[in-house]
Amino acid sequence: MSKKYVFKEFKINRVSERPEPLKNDEIGLKDQKRLEKGDTIYIYFGKSHSYVGQTKQFLKRYKQHYMAQSKFDLRNYKCVVMSFGQLINQLSLDDIENQLITYIAADGKHNEVLSDNSTLGNSIIPYPQQDQVKSDFITPFWHELYTHNYVHTPDIETVRQSVLFKYSPFHELSEIQAQIIQEIVNDTRNNFVINGMAGTGKTVMLTNLAAVLSKKNPNKKVAVIVKANWEKTAKKIFKTYGKSNIAVYTAVKFIQAEEDYDFVIIDESHRLRRYYSKSQNTLNTIFRLPPKVAEERGVNYDVGANELEKIVKRSKQIVLMYDPSQQIRPGDITMEQFNNITHKFKHFYLPTEYRINIPEKSGKYRRAYTGENYIKGIKNFLGINDNKNDSKFYKELFQDYLVSGKDAYFGICNSIEELFDYLNDMKNYDPASQNRVVAGYCRKWVSKKSEQSDWVENSNHWNWNSRLEDWINAPDSENEIGSIHAVQGIDLNYVGVIIGKDLTINEKGELVADSENYYDNYGKFKKNDPHPLQFDRFVKNIYYVLLTRGIDGIRVYFEDKKVEKAFKKFMGING
Structure with missing residues (x-):
């Protein structure tokens, strides 16, 4: 199948320390005509950094760089890659530039990715062929960058899962x-x-x-x-x-x-x-x-x-x-x-835009499978919904796992081992995904000072997160259990949540926090300064945070079966 773009690359030759201009005999006549006047995306590559730009007159722009008529210093770069074609035009240039800046930076081969991008802080206006740009230009163009050794990562989906991609300052805004x-x-x-x-x-x-x-x-x-x-x-x-x-x-x-x-x-x-x-x-x-x-x-x-x-x-x-x-x-x-x-x-x-990436549902599930509906359900069960207008939500999302199995966004597991098995299984379907098991602060942190494990279930042993800072990228973190302090503010793909015995059901049938099974010393009030309702809210807030970390899927294990029974009853789950 023919490509919908042209891929060109030129080495930046030097005489002593000064770059030489592009020579006409290095460029074909058709290429020269197009690069003299036509929408072009270009990327300069240096030893450890790169520069992404767009122009209507690449040869003129290159000459400006060569003559040092801008802040850009051509001496820092070894080659330039250019692309033009039927999908690269005034409607798509900003979107393409933003995407390439983000992908190249997230790839990690270049320590710094520069640009004079003027669309920072703007939303990308939808345009015709926007989906085609991603499928027929960005993806194959990325593969060419990889085969020419300009980037590290062959699979663009792997790049999309990185933290550098998810929090890019060039990320498309609503x-x-x-x-x-x-x-x-x-x-x-x-x-x-x-x-x-x-x-x-x-x-x-x-x-x-x-x-x-x-x-x-x-x-x-x-x-x-x-x-x-x-x-x-x-x-x-x-x-x-x-x-x-x-x-x-x-x-x-x-x-x-x-x-x-x-x-x-x-x-x-x-x-x-x-x-x-x-x-x-x-x-x-x-x-x-x-x-x-x-x-x-x-x-x-x-x-x-x-x-x-x-x-x-x-x-x-x-x-x-x-x-x-x-x-x-x-x-x-x-x-x-x-x-x-x-x-x-x-x-x-900000309106709720919590992403739930699932296959499109029909019928009654269509209204239930939204981020807003999911968050309403979680907050209502925890009893931390401060907006009375949000008391109604659709429960089908929480029931669907009994029908759809692994395809359901939400589900309940019967053990911690099952949580890890679920995340491992999802890794088979999505190898680039970032998946972790997390928990409320319902265990002592004994592994800090001994060889003992923090979590034991039958013959299985696990520890709390080995470090706080950048835990997601820590070696072996997929085999650890993350606390609230390791994951607050961080999005994951698939998440397993252990709801510990720091949440229980009291004699009145109410969901409450249990301080006896809560082990964050700095999370408790002083004995002479008790605030039971506020402490109750803190623990519930922790689970609200943990239960909203997963973009693509979440599974939950309840240590207290009374809480699990109450949850199933609240969500209308028969099973």
């Missing part, structure tokens, strides 16, 4: 996400809160917004604040996509740096900390009072302080990603503290 970003970028007076539940794309918006702000304000300082489990990944994302002028911190490190920034964007701002005596010492050091003040007050810490107020003081403009349903510890900033600081901020609300 129309609402793009509108919010443009409004923030154009407003120099206000601070902002972006409210959104799980799966609304807050983290993708964060990477896009940071990239847009850094590009439009090259002389201003941009900082991104993330949780510790995402710090290393965020740094790699911005560096790989050529945005190394964006500083990445955890909240504690940002405060300790004592440096002012023009723009600060905070992911997971519901997890910012307040002073709470039962917190990690490394966190509470930022709330320690100066000796003289401490002596005057008779206390060593600023007991009413929180991280957000300290960050605001060092930020000219601030944007917060927020979901109060993901607060999970007593030391997290309270809603009252958050609201007091942000009551004059401008608020945006």
Whole structure:
């Protein structure tokens, strides 16, 4: 079958250190005519970095690069690949450029992928042949890049599953996400809160917004604040996509740096900390009072302080990603503290776009198989649905596994071993998928200090996540069980969730948290400061987070059979 594009490559020859211009005798007459005037995608490849661009006049553009009439330095590159054809035109150029930037960066062969892309922070306008561009250009073109040794990964589907792809600052945005970003970028007076539940794309918006702000304000300082489990990944994302002028911190490190920034964007701002005596010492050091003040007050810490107020003081403009349903510890900033600081901020609300990638359903299942419906069902069962308008949902999604088996998005397993078997089976169907078993904090972490296993089931043994930061990429993490602190804010493909005995059914038949089976020491209130309802909410929030990590499928194992029975009754599951 003939191709719908032309693939051309030229070596960049040098005389001493200076590149030579392309010579007419290196280019065929038809190629020359097309490259003089015609829509073209081009990629310069160097030893460890690349540059992706688009133009209507490639030969003129190359001459500008050769004559150093731009910031682009041709001496850094060894060759250039160009492509033009019937699918590459003014309608598709932005989409193609965005996709190639993202794929090449996510592939990992090049430490940095540069571009002068002007579509950052915008949504791609749908155009005719958009699906054909993916199937008849992007996929075969990628294969040619691989066969010519320009990229590492032969299978483009493998690239799509990588973290660098999922959180690319060139990721296609929804129309609402793009509108919010443009409004923030154009407003120099206000601070902002972006409210959104799980799966609304807050983290993708964060990477896009940071990239847009850094590009439009090259002389201003941009900082991104993330949780510790995402710090290393965020740094790699911005560096790989050529945005190394964006500083990445955890909240504690940002405060300790004592440096002012023009723009600060905070992911997971519901997890910012307040002073709470039962917190990690490394966190509470930022709330320690100066000796003289401490002596005057008779206390060593600023007991009413929180991280957000300290960050605001060092930020000219601030944007917060927020979901109060993901607060999970007593030391997290309270809603009252958050609201007091942000009551004059401008608020945006993201609609639910939680992705459930399943075969299209018909009939009654069609209405049930939506992200919004799934989240409603989970929040209603857990009793954390604060919106009375969301009390109705379709239960067929939760019943379908009895009919569709492995093809169903949701299902219930009878053991932890079955969870691992399910994820392993899905790996056979989707080898590039990222799949993990996760659990509530319902086991002691004994493997930290001994050779004992944290989880034992018959002859099977498993441990908690071996590290917190970047756990998904840790060796052997597929054979471990991840805690909330390893996976909060991270999307996976297939997920197995252990609902432990830290959730139980009380004498009144209510779903409640059980502190006796909950082992996160910093997740419990002090004995002289009990808040049973708030603790109950924290544990339920943890399971809300865990149960919304899976894009392609989820299986659940209930340790407490009373909870499983209650869940089945609530969801109308007969089996």
